[in-house]
Amino acid sequence: MQWEEPNVSLFTMLNKTLRSKRREPLRPWFRYLKLVLTALFKLPSLKATIWRGVQGNLTDQYDDDQVWWGFSSCTESLNVTEQFVGKSGVRTLFTIECINGKAIRAHSHYKEESEILLLPGTYFRVMGKSNPAKDLYIIHLRETPAPRLYLEPPFTSTSSDSFVTTEPATSTPTKKPISNLESLPSSAAAAAASPIKTKKYQEFAPADSKKLY
Template identity: 35%
Template sequence: MGQSSSNRVVSRFTETNAPPNNVALPTDYLNEPLTTLEGSLKNMHSRLDDLDKHIINAKAQFNSSIAHNLTRDEAAAIYLYTLEWPSNGISLYTIFNQDLRTKDNSKIKHWLPFLKLLMTAMNKMPSKQLRVYRGLRGDVSKEYTEGLEFVWASATSCSRSINMACNFFANSNGECVLFQIDVQNGKDISAFSHFKLEEEVLLRPGTRFRVTKKPQLEKIDSMSVFVVHLQEV
């Protein structure tokens, strides 16, 4: 669990959030009963390979003494969110976030039990006010004009380390964007992540942001990247 995933082609830190939108977090999850990790993903077996095996492995990472009084299922939900499926499989976070970004309730409804478990875990953790970073391949900087307020519907994975965030697109061909985000409610999930060295901070689905300055092309560790400055609002 003490590894980094910076050699991956795509990761939670570079999956697309664009374009900026105002798709709100579905509040139906609040009415869901809190269930086990197995129960929260009972409708996902056809979409995620070897799900039972990964659930067992996730729960095996935690004993009865867990930070912030998370239950074993809550901690394992975060771990499973950070886990990379083998190269021939699609990871949970990919499908979860893709579906949250749609307005298709027929897809979102199957995630509500897992969303309830994940949000319950995050709500138990202290909120951090800090600066974090995430990357995105391709130049979408023109979509993030100064003063724009928008929502990212999906869960947003960031790193406390600018170098870690940049590593995820260091070998990318073409233009890249680095989001520098000043957050108010960041959740440091390092203790629960499969990749502890990534210094991951997770932002809730449906978090609202404001672009605080015009995106600029900047040099970071010999790379030229467009930097988009965001503030959580």
């Protein structure tokens, strides 16, 4: 999904569309999303502490609860995160307590990365922030069930093993859910109710490769 020109790769363009303020541009992706999400929802949900690294200081953006709208690549290994984001320069590490991570190592070409994928619409409570060393910032996130549905399952599940949903949190950024994948191709995505802030950053990528956050 990612190749030599990351700014025009499938991964980048899909995430850019998922993070858009508008839902209508997502319609051409519905069939692909249903295929991918059907597979991912059938994988067991992982409850673990995982890591994600980006370049730059993002602490000012994490005062309130957050929703990550794209597919978010994380890892169980702090060493892997440091390999991608580096050990110098201004950088932010996310330490994430996830409950619905999808371990895709067995399906990845880069098995040594121990990749954990977070699905679109993952909702976080900000637990804390720190600055343990010069140019190094750490944000502690805890995945919690969202107060509203942001990603509808691609099929009706009879088991609770694939995705965790419990009592909702109390507040959330406002945006329409990614839906309705079951009724393809007739369903349309609704427009977002309020703007979603974006920021360019580098995530598990070379220094000259920018992605949208």
